[in-house]
Amino acid sequence: MCRHVGYLGPSRTVAEVLTEGPHSLLRQSWAPADMRGGGTINADGFGVAWWPGGGETVAAYRNAAPIWTDPAVVGILTQVRSSGVVAAVRSATVGMPITADACAPFTDGRWAFSHNGRIDGWPESVAALAEWLPAVELLKMPALTDSALLWTLVRRRLGTSSPADALREVVAEVLEAAPTSRLNLLLCDGAGVWATAVDHALSVRVDDVTAVVASEPIDDRDGWVTVPDGHAVEARPGHVAITELTTPTAYREGR
Numbered sequence: 001m002c003r004h005v006g007y008l009g010p011s012r013t014v015a016e017v018l019t020e021g022p023h024s025l026l027r028q029s030w031a032p033a034d035m036r037g038g039g040t041i042n043a044d045g046f047g048v049a050w051w052p053g054g055g056e057t058v059a060a061y062r063n064a065a066p067i068w069t070d071p072a073v074v075g076i077l078t079q080v081r082s083s084g085v086v087a088a089v090r091s092a093t094v095g096m097p098i099t100a101d102a103c104a105p106f107t108d109g110r111w112a113f114s115h116n117g118r119i120d121g122w123p124e125s126v127a128a129l130a131e132w133l134p135a136v137e138l139l140k141m142p143a144l145t146d147s148a149l150l151w152t153l154v155r156r157r158l159g160t161s162s163p164a165d166a167l168r169e170v171v172a173e174v175l176e177a178a179p180t181s182r183l184n185l186l187l188c189d190g191a192g193v194w195a196t197a198v199d200h201a202l203s204v205r206v207d208d209v210t211a212v213v214a215s216e217p218i219d220d221r222d223g224w225v226t227v228p229d230g231h232a233v234e235a236r237p238g239h240v241a242i243t244e245l246t247t248p249t250a251y252r253e254g255r
Helices: 014-019 025-030 124-131 135-139 146-157 163-177 248-252
Strands: 003-013 046-050 059-063 081-089 106-108 111-118 182-188 193-197 203-206 211-214 231-236 239-244
Touching (some): 003 014, 003 111, 003 193, 003 231, 014 046, 025 081, 081 111, 106 146, 111 146, 124 146, 124 163, 135 146, 146 163, 163 182, 163 231, 193 211, 203 231
Antiparallel strands (some): 046 081, 182 193, 193 231, 203 211
C-alpha cells in the first residue's frame, strides 16, 4: 500500500531524506511497520521530488525497480541538495501497471503529490468523477492508476481551491463514490506540506526549523505525533495543524 515522506527544513541531500534514520523510507520499502489492506513490501518502484535552490519549480526522479536496487540512491542523489523533498516507495495494486510513470510523486510546476492506499472498486467506482474532467486532462494522466487519477483531480482543484481544500474535496468525493478506499494523500509545494489520513497510517513531527510528514516515523526522535484516521494535517517548520475531515465512517454507513 506504499509509503511516503515529505520533508521541509535545512538543506540536505535527497539521499539523506531517503536513507537516514533507523526506519527510513529505504527501510520501509522492505520492512514496513504498518502496511494495511494487503502487501508486505514496497518493491514496485519509487520516486523522489525536490525543489532545486529552493525555487518554485520541482524536479523529480522515478524508477520502476525497487529502491534498494537503484545505484542513484547512493550515487547521484547524494549530490543533490534541497530544503524540500517528497519521496515515495510503491506497492502496486494487483492489475495496475508497474512503470516509472506510475510511481509517485507526481509533479507539475511547484507541486508534488503522493498517495498511499487504493480506490476501492477501481475503476468503475469513480468513473463519474473521471467524467467531470476535461478529456485533455485524462489523456495527460501520467499512468492509468488510481493514484494518477487522484493527482489529476487534485491538480484540477488547485487553480481555484487552497491546497488543504483541494485534498478535502477530493477525499470527500472519492469516499462518497468508493467508501472503503484508503486515501492518504500528500501534497507539497516546497514551503508547506498538506496530507490526509484515511484508513492508513500517518505521522508528523515539527520543530522550529523542520517539518516531516511520513507514513511511519523515520527515526526515534521525540515529537512524532500520530495523525488520527479521518484527519488532515498541514505542516511547515514551526507550524502544524491537525483537523478533522468529514468522517469516513459516515460515508461507509451510507449517510
